[in-house]
Amino acid sequence: MASKEYDVLIIGSGASGGMAAYTLAKKGVKCLLLDAGPQVDFQRNRGTKPVYELPYRGFGKPGRLPHVFQANEFNANQWVDESQVPYTHDPKQPYNWVRVRMIGGKSNFWARMSFRLSDYEFKAKDHDGFGENWPISHADLSPFYDRVEPIFRVSGRKEGLAQLPDGIFVEDKSPDSQASKRIAEAGKPYGMTVTKIRRALGDGSLASSFNLLLPDAVASGNVTVVPNAVVREISVDNKTGLVNGAHFVDRQSGRELHAKARSVVLGASCLESTRILLNSKMANSSGVLGHYLHDQFYMSNSVVALIPEAQNGKSSRGLVGGAGYIPRFRNIKTKEKNFIRGYAFDFSTGGTPDARYFPSWGEELQKDLDNARGAGFGATLMGEVLPRFENHVRIDKNVVDTWGIPVLNFQCKYTDNEFNMAKDAVETLGEICRAAKFEVLHRTDRMFPPGYSIHELGTCRMGDNPRTSVLNKWNQSHDIKNLYVVDGSSFVTGGSQNPTMTILALSMRASEHLAEQLKQREI
Amino acid sequence: MKRRRFFKAMAAAPLAPSLVAQQTAAPSNAPAPTSPAPPPIDATQPPAPLNRAPSAMTAPVRIETAVADEVANMAPRYFTPAQFSALRKLSETIMPPMNGAPGALEAGAPEFLDFLISESPPDRQQLYKVGLDQLNTQAKKRFSKMFADLDSTQTATLLVPLREAWAFDPPTDPLARFLREAKKDVRTATINSREYASAASSGGRRGAGGIGLYWYRLD
Numbered sequence: 192m193a194s195k196e197y198d199v200l201i202i203g204s205g206a207s208g209g210m211a212a213y214t215l216a217k218k219g220v221k222c223l224l225l226d227a228g229p230q231v232d233f234q235r236n237r238g239t240k241p242v243y244e245l246p247y248r249g250f251g252k253p254g255r256l257p258h259v260f261q262a263n264e265f266n267a268n269q270w271v272d273e274s275q276v277p278y279t280h281d282p283k284q285p286y287n288w289v290r291v292r293m294i295g296g297k298s299n300f301w302a303r304m305s306f307r308l309s310d311y312e313f314k315a316k317d318h319d320g321f322g323e324n325w326p327i328s329h330a331d332l333s334p335f336y337d338r339v340e341p342i343f344r345v346s347g348r349k350e351g352l353a354q355l356p357d358g359i360f361v362e363d364k365s366p367d368s369q370a371s372k373r374i375a376e377a378g379k380p381y382g383m384t385v386t387k388i389r390r391a392l393g394d395g396s397l398a399s400s401f402n403l404l405l406p407d408a409v410a411s412g413n414v415t416v417v418p419n420a421v422v423r424e425i426s427v428d429n430k431t432g433l434v435n436g437a438h439f440v441d442r443q444s445g446r447e448l449h450a451k452a453r454s455v456v457l458g459a460s461c462l463e464s465t466r467i468l469l470n471s472k473m474a475n476s477s478g479v480l481g482h483y484l485h486d487q488f489y490m491s492n493s494v495v496a497l498i499p500e501a502q503n504g505k506s507s508r509g510l511v512g513g514a515g516y517i518p519r520f521r522n523i524k525t526k527e528k529n530f531i532r533g534y535a536f537d538f539s540t541g542g543t544p545d546a547r548y549f550p551s552w553g554e555e556l557q558k559d560l561d562n563a564r565g566a567g568f569g570a571t572l573m574g575e576v577l578p579r580f581e582n583h584v585r586i587d588k589n590v591v592d593t594w595g596i597p598v599l600n601f602q603c604k605y606t607d608n609e610f611n612m613a614k615d616a617v618e619t620l621g622e623i624c625r626a627a628k629f630e631v632l633h634r635t636d637r638m639f640p641p642g643y644s645i646h647e648l649g650t651c652r653m654g655d656n657p658r659t660s661v662l663n664k665w666n667q668s669h670d671i672k673n674l675y676v677v678d679g680s681s682f683v684t685g686g687s688q689n690p691t692m693t694i695l696a697l698s699m700r701a702s703e704h705l706a707e708q709l710k711q712r713e714i
Numbered sequence: 715m716k717r718r719r720f721f722k723a724m725a726a727a728p729l730a731p732s733l734v735a736q737q738t739a740a741p742s743n744a745p746a747p748t749s750p751a752p753p754p755i756d757a758t759q760p761p762a763p764l765n766r767a768p769s770a771m772t773a774p775v776r777i778e779t780a781v782a783d784e785v786a787n788m789a790p791r792y793f794t795p796a797q798f799s800a801l802r803k804l805s806e807t808i809m810p811p812m813n814g815a816p817g818a819l820e821a822g823a824p825e826f827l828d829f830l831i832s833e834s835p836p837d838r839q840q841l842y843k844v845g846l847d848q849l850n851t852q853a854k855k856r857f858s859k860m861f862a863d864l865d866s867t868q869t870a871t872l873l874v875p876l877r878e879a880w881a882f883d884p885p886t887d888p889l890a891r892f893l894r895e896a897k898k899d900v901r902t903a904t905i906n907s908r909e910y911a912s913a914a915s916s917g918g919r920r921g922a923g924g925i926g927l928y929w930y931r932l933d
Contacts, residue, residue, distance in 0.1 A: 236929060248826060
């Protein structure tokens, strides 16, 4: 039996856990990394297929993944099977918990949108009085964003916007299409700006912990990765009150094991890290563990329009094409009447709107689609969700997963701030489209259930006050100094920006702090 | 045979990478390679001579096979005959043959939807059954015919709910809600069919029968 004690046990190998391994390995810290899923072989586990070869012609097996709206028949096997790892919620208050368990985690599949948070988020309370400020500012995190962005090769264009800080970019020099310029011009009276999207290029095909972080970590000789290790709970030394390892189950055999370490870093994703802590009954003297669950509400195709000049086969590069991003512009220089914070859009031009947007069928519908080919405009709305104590997860003692581990129960719903924000967003973008002489086909302010954006945040939030937060400003537990949580659960507010770059920067910063603490024998 | 060879070509060209991958390491849900059943053992007899050279025995065995849809027709069995005849009529109305591409009937969309709905949750089954029954009921009430026997003008009068602009929330009227779902489903079942893909390919068009990256079961 090889019962070795590691300096650090890292739980989870996605963006946050992978960055912890990468950072600690460079500091010479000996780490054991456990992930609940297998290592995938992208050559062996995937293959191209025509849709007609699939048993359900692309519809997918009915009822298989009811909460994963992103699932289709091609990718159904990449998501966590809800029958193996269930969760519970009030049927009237659904939550879409979308999960991946494999080495690299969700970073194998993310949309790669790479934005920084600004002090409109870090110091949000200073702007509108709601909630709490983060214990750090953009200036504290900026040096880490500066180092993360080149690893992931983030493309972008420097825009000089306070609400969307510039980063270290692979410069995007592509010209804006005329359609994009028209939207920008029509949006000026609203204080709106159109930017290039900011996207992690990675190595081209993949921008994941799996290919950008873990190979270096393992090559250092300082990190041992164990797949298929489902953590049941973190263990504690009763004499010191410090954590000393974790109990885990071998996913395939069901064998119970225990790994020893001088410290533990949780990076299992916001809600899995929270679940492990709740099941371990630790790090919750504040009583806020599991609370303040928030994300961004996403509404794909919130506004769909046609660009008249591009219809009837006249679509051309330069006129349409490419994607753009509209960063938050509400409650920056103005103060809105019925909501605080703000929203962003990403949009694309040059596609063809779906057939559902045309009130026709048969040959008439085909003619409509032919006329619209390449002339479409579609925008996804991404709105900030306020972190509220009432929105929370807790352990459901009556339900366990395949390995006998109690599951999460969700109590989460959106409220008027989100609904009012969504209404304003689609009305405003609809007006802007019309001002740009686009033909608006459809707009909706109805949103999918919470969780749909796969940006769950906030359930182990950081703060200076141990009575109102789980972690300190170094992502370190207030209660247990050798326990760190480095994923999105540490967020205080989420803004409307995609969170991955911030998660990576926080994990790098926290891991360097931990390495220093280990070096100084503070842990 | 000509049609069969064509489908083989269709399948082979875009699938080359995955076939290679399967040769090196078969995915767990792939059928095991077929091999001849071993002869019964009779210790009183000397071993039968090999009927192939030893080198051939070590080569991977690959039996040429056909897919079921090439050799047989789907046999619908979920909807009643009246419901199924309405579904066929609705399918060919929503997606007739156009520009050299097969329509819903040629693509077997009604038969496929009979299968899909039979596997679907009860609320979806109910949506279809009620919707198809309503088409027949209204056809009889207004034109004294089954829906399948209406002419194109009469059919169009019953599909008027599809003239409403699409909204995020489905219509409350059961027929309107059914027609909205059926329009989407019939189109998808047609465009994603083998027949549609082969016609699109032979016509030099793209966009049908999409090729995607398929994730096999992880273990």
